[in-house]
Amino acid sequence: xxxxxxxxxxxxxxxxxxxxxxxxxxxxxxxxxxxxxxxxxxxxxxxxxxxxxxxxxxxxxxxxxxxxxxxxxxxxxxxxxxxxxxxxxxxxxxxxxxxxxxxxxxxxxxxxxxxxxxxxxxxxxxxxxxxxxxxxxxxxxxxxxxxxxxxxxxxxxxxxxxxxxxxxxxxxxxxxxxxxxxxxxxxxxxxxxxxxxxxxxxxxxxxxxxxxxxxxxxxxxxxxxxxxxxxxxxxxxxxxxxxxxxxxxxxxxxxxxxxxxxxxxxxxxxxxxxxxxxxxxxxxxxxxxxxxxxxxxxxxxxxxxxxxxxxxxxxxxxxxxxxxxxxxxxxxxxxxxxxxxxxxxxxxxx
Amino acid sequence: xxxxxxxxxxxxxxxxxxxxxxxxxxxxxxxxxxxxxxxxxxxxxxxxxxxxxxxxxxxxxxxxxxxxxxxxxxxxxxxxxxxxxxxxxxxxxxxxxxxxxxxxxxxxxxxxxxxxxxxxxxxxxxxxxxxxxxxxxxxxxxxxxxxxxxxxxxxxxxxxxxxxxxxxxxxxxxxxxxxxxxxxxxxxxxxxxxxxxxxxxxxxxxxxxxxxxxxxxxxxxxxxxxxxxxxxxxxxxxxxxxxxxxxxxxxxxxxxxxxxxxxxxxxxxxxxxxxxxxxxxxxxxxxxxxxxxxxxxxxxxxxxxxxxxxxxxxxxxxxxxxxxxxxxxxxxxxxxxxxxxxxxxxxxxx
Numbered sequence: 001x002x003x004x005x006x007x008x009x010x011x012x013x014x015x016x017x018x019x020x021x022x023x024x025x026x027x028x029x030x031x032x033x034x035x036x037x038x039x040x041x042x043x044x045x046x047x048x049x050x051x052x053x054x055x056x057x058x059x060x061x062x063x064x065x066x067x068x069x070x071x072x073x074x075x076x077x078x079x080x081x082x083x084x085x086x087x088x089x090x091x092x093x094x095x096x097x098x099x100x101x102x103x104x105x106x107x108x109x110x111x112x113x114x115x116x117x118x119x120x121x122x123x124x125x126x127x128x129x130x131x132x133x134x135x136x137x138x139x140x141x142x143x144x145x146x147x148x149x150x151x152x153x154x155x156x157x158x159x160x161x162x163x164x165x166x167x168x169x170x171x172x173x174x175x176x177x178x179x180x181x182x183x184x185x186x187x188x189x190x191x192x193x194x195x196x197x198x199x200x201x202x203x204x205x206x207x208x209x210x211x212x213x214x215x216x217x218x219x220x221x222x223x224x225x226x227x228x229x230x231x232x233x234x235x236x237x238x239x240x241x242x243x244x245x246x247x248x249x250x251x252x253x254x255x256x257x258x259x260x261x262x263x264x265x266x267x268x269x270x271x272x273x274x275x276x277x278x279x280x281x282x283x284x285x286x287x288x289x290x291x292x293x294x295x296x297x298x299x300x301x302x303x304x305x306x307x308x309x310x311x312x313x314x315x316x317x318x319x320x321x322x323x324x325x326x327x328x329x330x331x332x333x334x335x336x337x338x339x340x341x342x343x344x345x346x347x348x349x350x
Numbered sequence: 351x352x353x354x355x356x357x358x359x360x361x362x363x364x365x366x367x368x369x370x371x372x373x374x375x376x377x378x379x380x381x382x383x384x385x386x387x388x389x390x391x392x393x394x395x396x397x398x399x400x401x402x403x404x405x406x407x408x409x410x411x412x413x414x415x416x417x418x419x420x421x422x423x424x425x426x427x428x429x430x431x432x433x434x435x436x437x438x439x440x441x442x443x444x445x446x447x448x449x450x451x452x453x454x455x456x457x458x459x460x461x462x463x464x465x466x467x468x469x470x471x472x473x474x475x476x477x478x479x480x481x482x483x484x485x486x487x488x489x490x491x492x493x494x495x496x497x498x499x500x501x502x503x504x505x506x507x508x509x510x511x512x513x514x515x516x517x518x519x520x521x522x523x524x525x526x527x528x529x530x531x532x533x534x535x536x537x538x539x540x541x542x543x544x545x546x547x548x549x550x551x552x553x554x555x556x557x558x559x560x561x562x563x564x565x566x567x568x569x570x571x572x573x574x575x576x577x578x579x580x581x582x583x584x585x586x587x588x589x590x591x592x593x594x595x596x597x598x599x600x601x602x603x604x605x606x607x608x609x610x611x612x613x614x615x616x617x618x619x620x621x622x623x624x625x626x627x628x629x630x631x632x633x634x635x636x637x638x639x640x641x642x643x644x645x646x647x648x649x650x651x652x653x654x655x656x657x658x659x660x661x662x663x664x665x666x667x668x669x670x671x672x673x674x675x676x677x678x679x680x681x682x683x684x685x686x687x688x689x690x691x692x693x694x695x696x697x698x699x700x
Contacts, residue, residue: 072627072628074455074456074627075455075456076426076455076456076457076627077456077457077623077624077627077628079628105424105425105426105455106424106425106426106427106459107426107427107457107458107459107621108457109456109457109623109627111628134595134596134600136486149648149651150645150646150648150657151657151658152650152651152653152654152656152657152658153648153649153650153651153654153657154648154649154650154651154652155648155649156648157644157645157647157648157657158645165588165592167591167592167595174591174595176585176588176589176591176592178585178588182582199581201580204651207652208649208650208651208652209651209652228579228582228585229578229579229580230551230579230580230581231549231580232532232578232580234660235526235528235578237660238515238526238528238660238661239526241517241524241526241641241645241659241660242515242517242526244641245484245517245524245638245641246484248641249629249634249637249638249641250484250623250625250628250629250634251628251629252628252629252630252633252634252637253637254637254640255637255640255641255644256640256644271457271621271623273427273459273600273621274427275600277422277424277426277427277459278422278427278429278461278600278601278602279599279600279601279602280602283602284599284600284602287599287602287603287604287605288595288599290604290605290606291591291594291595291598291599291605294507294605294606295500295507295508295591296500297507298499298500298503298504298505298506298507299503299504299505299558300502300503300504300558301499301502301503301504301554301558301559302504302557302558302559303502304502304503306502307500307501307502307503307507308501308502309591310584310587310588310591311588
């Protein structure tokens with residue numbers, strides 16, 4: 001484990017993505033977002049993804065520099081064909097489109113097609129909130145990732161389908177970024193490697209029986225992950241269906257024909273609402289601050305030190321890691337160096 | 351327990367609300383919606399509410415016939431001052447406003463202020479979905495109902511804050527209508543009266559300790575209800591915060607000043623997205639049907655007979671109850687007759 005500064009990791013990432021064929025600007029966008037995610041403590045979606053994105057670029061699954069095209073454009077809606085550029089570049093493009101529409105016309109709903117992995121979904125609602133919008137975002141996945149059962153089922157029909165929102169305040173936004181499943185597949189894999197159990201109520205074996213053994217999940221035959229909500233999991237299932245509809249169906253993409261015309265890794269949908277059309281942004285921020293103060297004034301329950309607003313812990317982690325550096329496991333670091341070598345990026349290894 | 355037809359209960363309800371001072375049309379809207387809710391099996395929000403609404407009208411908390419006024423109007427947004435008419439009348443007004451805007455301008459976000467109890471939230475996303483819109487709805491409650499803790503807290507800071515969505519299909523819409531808490535307060539009260547326990551993980555005593563005894567919840571001192579999600583309850587908490595912000599803050603209402611200027615029982619927010627701006631409504635419905643077929647093709651897990659789409663069970667109950675009648679407990683029926691008498695409504699008791 002080494003601790004590396006955000007600046008250094010950003011330079012490394014930018015260099016690597018440039019060597020993949022991205023423009024300096026776009027390479028910087030991808031690297032900066034991954035570093036930002038690591039800073040916030042969400043290591044599963046941070047710099048650990050550099051080698052994955054490099055491999056996918058080399059395999060032609062990501063097309064660095066590809067242009068995006070706004071289709072089906074109305075004053076408040078659009079479908080953006082992302083052209084298989086890096087998903088993070090595409091998602092930032094969607095943020096710009098949604099923001100422009102909501103600024104002019106007070107609401108917006110924007111979808112991306114041909115969109116690669118967008119990374120941390122919370123990033124995009126955060127950017128919109130920082131630019132004064134209430135934002136809701138959803139992202140689904142292709143059938144390949146359908147390891148989550150519908151409620152009462154024993155076969156996967158949905159991905160972990162996260163949803164996120166961002167709300168402007170006078171300081172950092174309130175952010176939720178949640179999967180609609182009980183656990184991420186990557187988490188189950190990590191527990192398998194560590195020889196540990198999965199918390200009960202998260203996974204099923206291939207027969208649909210509850211289990212805590214990650215081996216039962218990986219099979220073969222493969223097991224499944226349960227929708228979020230434990231005994232109320234029909235709620236998580238239903239939220240997941242909405243994510244799937246906004247990410248795929250609304251764009252006109254058929255689930256039955258996914259194999260024939262592969263247009264989806266991540267189906268991203270952004271909805272933006274402009275507080276200026278209601279109470280006005282400044283009043284809104286002040287009233288949200290007041291609400292946060294009211295909520296966090298609740299005494300903590302036994303075992304908790306204080307009540308926090310959604311997302312605030314991530315911003316605290318960010319402040320800490322800006323001081324102490326980002327912890328990068330040796331394995332991750334060697335994979336990043338390997339990725340650099342594959343594309344011929346010249347980076348100075350620390 | 352008696353079984354009464356929907357037609358009869360609708361006539362009874364309409365007669366009663368007319369006697370409260372509502373116009374024939376508005377009386378019919380309120381009665382029809384309560385009966386519809388009972389038909390769907392959601393008895394907690396159905397005809398059982400007739401006596402409550404009558405008492406509140408008699409106390410001046412509901413103002414039958416009050417006009418609504420569209421304020422802060424833009425092509426895609428509005429705040430509707432509902433004037434304390436019956437919440438169901440107000441919510442239907444919001445549905446009309448949201449639908450008109452989304453039809454013309456493809457997206458809409460509409461809020462209500464001075465809005466009384468709206469009943470079943472799912473009703474309004476259902477109406478929008480039946481009129482071709484993807485709809486999201488949230489409704490919060492005044493401080494009086496703040497019995498739900500934030501994550502890690504032991505004092506109530508939120509109401510049960512439901513959220514709902516509706517998605518058009520070629521037949522009945524897909525509907526989610528979920529509270530963002532583990533259990534409704536009314537459910538805990540019912541269990542108290544029945545001398546039964548609350549399922550574990552739903553409530554806390556006043557000290558924030560887990561309990562299953564409804565007496566610990568009612569105290570005094572009062573306990574609290576936990577946010578939806580069990581060990582992942584920070585997700586339910588965060589969803590609840592969004593509901594609160596959309597229902598109150600966005601309209602410019604201060605939580606700190608709630609006592610001073612009482613403008614809220616239910617803060618309703620409707621967001622509508624028009625599929626015509628994306629793949630087109632007919633294509634959309636066909637692709638949603640296809641998605642539903644794919645999802646429900648999953649084999650059931652042990653203990654389940656089949657996989658269903660969200661909301662489909664309610665429509666099945668509706669079909670059954672149209673045949674068999676709506677079951678009305680004696681106590682509920684006598685309270686309805688009492689309410690009729692209070693306002694001098696002449697109804698023929700069966």
